[in-house]
Amino acid sequence: MEHNREFEIDGNSNPIQISRLALDIGGSLIKLVYFSRNSGDDEDPPKDKVGVSNGVNGRLHFAKFETAKINDCLEFISANKLFLGGGFQHQENCTNDRRFIKATGGGAYKFSELFKEKLDISLEKEDEMDCLVMGANFLLKAANQEAFTYLNGQKEFVQIDHNDLYPYLLVNIGSGVSMIKVDGDGKYERVSGTSVGGGTFWGLGKLLTKCQSFDELLELSHQGNNRAIDTLVGDIYGGMDYSKVGLSSTTIASSFGKAISDNKELEDYKPEDISRSLLRMISNNIGQISYLNALRFGLKRIFFGGFFIRGHSYTMDTIAVAVHFWSKGEAKAMFLRHEGFLGALGAFISYESPSLDNLVVNQMVPLPVNASLVTDTNFDTLKGDLNGTESIRCSIYRA
Ligand SMILES: Nc1ncnc2c1ncn2[C@@H]1O[C@H](COP(=O)(O)OP(=O)(O)OP(=O)(O)O)[C@@H](O)[C@H]1O
Numbered sequence: 001m002e003h004n005r006e007f008e009i010d011g012n013s014n015p016i017q018i019s020r021l022a023l024d025i026g027g028s029l030i031k032l033v034y035f036s037r038n039s040g041d042d043e044d045p046p047k048d049k050v051g052v053s054n055g056v057n058g059r060l061h062f063a064k065f066e067t068a069k070i071n072d073c074l075e076f077i078s079a080n081k082l083f084l085g086g087g088f089q090h091q092e093n094c095t096n097d098r099r100f101i102k103a104t105g106g107g108a109y110k111f112s113e114l115f116k117e118k119l120d121i122s123l124e125k126e127d128e129m130d131c132l133v134m135g136a137n138f139l140l141k142a143a144n145q146e147a148f149t150y151l152n153g154q155k156e157f158v159q160i161d162h163n164d165l166y167p168y169l170l171v172n173i174g175s176g177v178s179m180i181k182v183d184g185d186g187k188y189e190r191v192s193g194t195s196v197g198g199g200t201f202w203g204l205g206k207l208l209t210k211c212q213s214f215d216e217l218l219e220l221s222h223q224g225n226n227r228a229i230d231t232l233v234g235d236i237y238g239g240m241d242y243s244k245v246g247l248s249s250t251t252i253a254s255s256f257g258k259a260i261s262d263n264k265e266l267e268d269y270k271p272e273d274i275s276r277s278l279l280r281m282i283s284n285n286i287g288q289i290s291y292l293n294a295l296r297f298g299l300k301r302i303f304f305g306g307f308f309i310r311g312h313s314y315t316m317d318t319i320a321v322a323v324h325f326w327s328k329g330e331a332k333a334m335f336l337r338h339e340g341f342l343g344a345l346g347a348f349i350s351y352e353s354p355s356l357d358n359l360v361v362n363q364m365v366p367l368p369v370n371a372s373l374v375t376d377t378n379f380d381t382l383k384g385d386l387n388g389t390e391s392i393r394c395s396i397y398r399a
């Protein structure tokens, strides 16, 4: 596999060999971020201020596995020898007693023994919120075309002014949802959260539709019509708007409300309608709670991350409309291209120090098709989803 060649020992001409790996082991998904140096060294390595070469060029790669299938992830790490480099070091200093990986998320605690037992690797734990913030700040400052708005089906990239980034609200929608007010590098407070998140969508959706995968459930929602099961304002108001309080007849008055009066069984509803109602209910709720928290602290910008989003148009549209509606256009919902990898990126950066200065992004480059992560078979490509088929070209400097 072409991709794996980057991890072969490259003895004579290139003395520095890095394959640094960091993990975010969440309630639903394990995220991996790893660095591979350029095998062909097609560019000059980065130089310090006096022109001495002090780093390496390479690529950041992204992969994910279901946490329930953690053994596939262990196999992937082992087969690709991702742990060989450990931290950032000269190859000659790479000794077995330094076999550790930076890891964040609850699973860094839960699966610590498993990693030791199966791979003889110690997980060096990094705090989950620290990592989310570090990852978000890094992407917002360093990566091109990272943040975008989504309104009326249109994706628009936002140019981030580094001097005017803070404060902002970071909403990470994983299994559960964390809302974090970010005031600077390492300066943040987790101000709120909700247990109604991605795990709720997938968990309830699985029970109600018998879908076998998250992607199937998400795909179903494309074809569904939530009016079949949600009670709209118009259903209550005889087809009319309740204009006095600003509610149009098509606004959802009660999610899943029709299930009470319809006198139907679960089987009488189409799975696609259920999926759509569920997605709408959860996205709307998160959008609304996010807005309320932004309002609490006077924040105008809300960045949404986490793998619940999956670059899915209906999800983003619902969240963006909720924020726009409740804030009367004052607050802006923005989404991140590397949505689900914030924590893993933060753990990756924490190898050096909490500083972002050692990692410099050159540009995002799509990997050639044959260099994608074919071993990551858990995930089908959904349109717009970063699925391990892209990498960031970057340079790492020695501290
Ligand atoms: N292929 C997939 N399999 C399962 N869930 C998926 C998949 N793709 C997206 N998701 C959604 O993403 C959510 C998990 O997102 P993410 O990986 O950001 O959180 P996590 O780290 O697992 O959760 P937490 O931070 O709460 O521990 C799932 O609950 C589900 O809604």
Ligand SMILES: CC(C)(CO)[C@@H](O)C(=O)NCCC(=O)O
Pocket: 026, 027, 106, 128, 174, 175, 176, 177, 178, 192, 193, 194, 195
């Ligand atoms: C427990 C965590 C932080 C684990 O990632 C996440 O799932 C979460 O933020 N849940 C919501 C918990 C709450 O604030 O109600």
